[in-house]
Amino acid sequence: MTQYLFDYEIEKTDGMARAGSFSTPHGVIQTPVFAPVGTQATVKSVTPAQLLEIGASLVLANTYHLYLRPGQNLVAEMGGLHNFMNWKRPILTDSGGFQVFSLADNRKIDEDGVDFKSHIDGSLHRFTPEKSIQIQESLGADIIMAFDECAEPHERDYSIDALNRTHRWLERCVRSKQRPDQALFGIVQGGIFPDLRKQSAEFIASQDLPGSAIGGLSVGESKTEMHAMIEVVNQVLPADKPRYLMGVGSPEDLINGIWRGVDIFDCVLPTRLARHHAAFTRTGRINLANAANASDKSPIDESCLCYACQNFSRAYIRHLILAKEMLAATLVSIHNLYFLLALTRQARQAILETRYDAFAQDFLLRWHENASNDQNNIKDQ
């Protein structure tokens, strides 16, 4: 196998915002793009056919979860993740690092790697940079991530340690990587500290990888801090490579990220909110279980072209929620995913037409009509 090029063509810039095309072995990703999250090799409550209809191109899957169940060897035996989950467009896997630090029990970090207990059955495991790459090569995604350590964003000393370890681990990831048909992205860390973020971005840039990621954000810092960090980092990261802001995905975060030069986003938010009956609309988030929707014939969002909005009323979806019917989660997931994917498609068009500033301002003005949008944290399921 010859090395795949992972060409990234920037079609247009508008301020810091960019419209581009990233070529992968499973097709071209038009950016900016939102990647639905398929934690356990399925985007919760939707089928791949529905994802295609929504217009998804890139889907994310979690290395930590798939390593524990069903195991990367089974996935490889089944022809890799694309075949296993029947998603024939591009896939990105994370490194497992974030889940080891957020989900697993009894983790112990040393220079070489991390010991942890499975959150499923308490069994003992160890991840190293080499192990993470080996698992991701077995899974076979188009984009794979370096094994990193996500520190508490406000602790400077811990952030410095984590950042330096993340850099040393990246060099080991680069050395151990074998498959030529996967793009390895390095991850910028550094908490909320501009100097650390700059230093980390410079190191990531120096590795000349096919893409860069910004990690350790949307983990408890303020929106102002997040925006400042994106700006610092994107002044340093290579302009000719895609930039991926990890785990970020509310509508206003997408708009603000694109404004600051981010190309790729992922988040569980749209599907998780859906299971909690919350839906995106142009004028903010609504809770479909509210009595106000009991006899509302209108769709979730009048302007939306998704399957749920074209065919079902708020009253019907509220009935499904009260009756505890699975179709509720399916319909609201389809809507929320469509909303974010349509948003990135509209943002792309605005960039191509050099009117992104006006587009973004207009979106944010309408979005903030509804004050409840500022509470984005929904308890984990």
Place this chain on the structure above:
Amino acid sequence: MTQYLFDYEIEKTDGMARAGSFSTPHGVIQTPVFAPVGTQATVKSVTPAQLLEIGASLVLANTYHLYLRPGQNLVAEMGGLHNFMNWKRPILTDSGGFQVFSLADNRKIDEDGVDFKSHIDGSLHRFTPEKSIQIQESLGADIIMAFDECAEPHERDYSIDALNRTHRWLERCVRSKQRPDQALFGIVQGGIFPDLRKQSAEFIASQDLPGSAIGGLSVGESKTEMHAMIEVVNQVLPADKPRYLMGVGSPEDLINGIWRGVDIFDCVLPTRLARHHAAFTRTGRINLANAANASDKSPIDESCLCYACQNFSRAYIRHLILAKEMLAATLVSIHNLYFLLALTRQARQAILETRYDAFAQDFLLRWHENASNDQNNIKDQ
């Protein structure tokens, strides 16, 4: 509104088996047919778009459930059940009788009707034949059912009482019915007693309704008893009207029912089994959670053309089951529904080609290769 004709054209008979076309205001139902059950105005875990792809024509919804939640008046306000649940093909509603007798608490029967408590919140309600028809007229299905009493099938005295009450109630249903665009079917009762079944079928036949139903079967009697009752009843029911065997729907029950002159079936079995990880195959039922499927690349059924079988392995579906992912129920429901609908389509073709006996014998021979098929009872969810 002029009276809709509900024309039933018999295209071909083959022994007692029949291939026909039943015309309703929402389209023609080609028989024999299996109707997926959408208890609460949704066939559990599948979308209407998926139901269309499966080839469903008639869908059943439950009057008892929809009366309690969201209420027939809301459904009427939303434009009726077809609009509410976005199923634009034919719909059948039952009368609520069966659920009042099987689900509700504290029921008290008198000549006029039944008092009962809601299984949801314990609130007090009363159904009468007139009330059942009024609710079903608000819901607006194409086929509506007479309010009947389903007795314990082996108790002769109770069966006689229930049968006579059911007949008197049918006359009240006929008198109170107003909408000309709904077909009212009467229901034959009589437990496992041939003389009572014959008497009941004669009474139903005398009412000259657009279709007939056989109730009170698949409720605890043996298969032999069920088959004998179908034979007795179908010798009496009008040959030029569709015959609906209520609540029956395992593959072998469909084959045996069609053999004895039944045209319409419904059952929660395919979707309920799916939520318990059980799938139909040509050689019998399998449990997809079994370890034997852990690395099985083959689909649920090699010969099946459904979305699940065309795109996913048993290994992947087993992974979804172990990971408690909703997609498992969706994929297995799609498969089980497709299996039964394909079976009725194949049966229809066999009748049209005067080879139903051979088709049925061949199916049953292969089906019974797997002994576990004889346990059809899955605990209610």
